[in-house]
Amino acid sequence: MHMTAPHSSHAAEIDRSQPAIVVDNLRRSFGDLRAVNGVSFSIEHGKVVGFVGANGAGKTTTMRILATLDHPDGGRASVGGHNVVHYPTKVRRLLGWMPDAFGTYDHMTVLEYLDFYARALGFKGEERVRRIQEVMDFTDLTPLADRMSNKMSKGQTQRLCLGRALLHDPQILIMDEPAAGLDPRARVELKQLIRILASEGKTILISSHILSELGEMCDSLLFIDKGAIVHHGDADTMRRSGSVEETLVTVQVSGDPAKLVEWVLTAQNVKLLEEARHGARLRIDSNDEQIIAGVLKRMILDGLPVIDFHREERRLEDAFIDMLGQIDKGTLGTPPPLPPQSEKLSSS
Template identity: 35%
Template sequence: MLRIQNLRKRYGNTEVLKGINFEVQTGEVFGFVGQNGAGKTTTMKIMTGLLAADSGSVEFNGVDLLFNTKYMKKVIGFVPDYFGTYNNLKAIEYMEFFASMYGLHGKEARGRCMRMMDMFMIGDKAETYVDNLSRGMQQKLCMARALLHDPDLLVLDEPTSGMDPQSRLEVKNLLKELGKTGKTIIISSHILPELSEMCDTIGVIEKGEILFQGSMDEIVTAVNVSNPLTLRILDNLDTAVKMLREHPLTKSMAIDGKDIQLSFKGDANAEAELLEQMIANGIKVISFGRKRDNLETVFMRITSKEEGGRKNRV
């Protein structure tokens, strides 16, 4: 399990990380989402030893990685948000160069490198010069490199940047399969829908603070609970209006013919109980439910100024 506790980082007078805390279970694919400048890359650089934290801890399987760099290098595979410059190297030479750093040489290194490249469906690019690869191909190569030493923890900063839709789908399916093998995976993105289908849980960071952590359904539900409850009544409208007005969780109500919009501060269980009570009182309800925002809207609402001060773990 990965546990990050009270992680802080300051650049001059600017506090980039404000004591963030989150946990990722073994074998879980965790999506780390936030706008550009929210603190995602800073967190990942600290986790992988590329940047020193001012305070806090990054524990993996009970070992604080910030004070055990040898263990950190053994267990982490990192894909940064930029590929870097490797002029005049073929893809296989790039892979073998990094394999040598992990003590792999000769046929053993070549075999391991080709298996990783084949995993990402770029084995046919082994003899292609790295700077002639597309951005998406370079990202795949970088991910193949990150798996050379069979790490237990994968840290991927915007890994699908520059990929076409087919490549994104392939990588998404591969990462889900890697999670099933017991690898813990952290993927950052500023695009929430991109993470929704590949991640088990999501953490939302904004201005150096974790605003939400939970499953996608939990996050969407937590945000949508502030949307109005919309009802259409077929019969006994007056009874329905009286009952809804008197309900302790009703904050306000608007009526338009047989349509009612209700500011109702209850969760899904409270909604179900309300519907049961209405039916028991002889009220015929045609439709009942909250508007569900799409994922982009959910993300914008979480990170907006009016929501930004509200921190929840869902």
């Protein structure tokens, strides 16, 4: 596998004076169902953004509109500075699209499959051959060149899909559930390819149900529910977000853990969750770092032989479920403006 993404002279011009993707009050209904109901966000060039939401939340519809495969009932969307409704052809040249369900052809090898799409994208002669070779090297498909495209594993098929999406060297990639149904190894391989693409400055909007993976890969996350964006921010902010004012800690002590349990019974703001072999899991009724440090200090001052004090990181899945609960109760406020994008992955 080549560790750099292939580049093509066919790559379309992109207007970098505007964000890579802008969505403004986008609306789309199917009969009485409002699939997308006033979605707004923008994504800067070179950023990797995760798109998170339950099934039917409006992710795929939004992505399909951006990919010019569907049309909005209202609002505006632009990709690379081009309105997706007015200039679909320009948008398609800038965009690589990976759908959630990807089909291959009967009686066609991997090489012929990529050749067909290269021809369809306007590549000719030696440039076509070179481009196909580059993409196959990048996605590690060269050993599978003569394999029938409909006789491959799910992971290989996803790599083929990615290869097809990269043929015209798009600056913006939209990937709908690319890791769905992949085994762990294929998932790691796909993640690696996405990281390389991100490091080379491609803008990627990626949806997935596996939030922990999105947290690792993405500069920021967009949360959509019932057709509207309910939160956006980076994964760390997300983990700390919401009204959950508690911290889970795992404490290990030297000797008898019963001393720790006795101490918890007398301590303020600390509750026992469960006893463990060498200690216990505790809940501190605050996420204020001063208070957490104070709890540890009191333990030591009270003579507890603490050998490990570990704050458990809140999982993104828990944060997401908490957020949905708050939405149901109506206690979640308006989402904050999209924060400045970190350089986490662009520089890695």
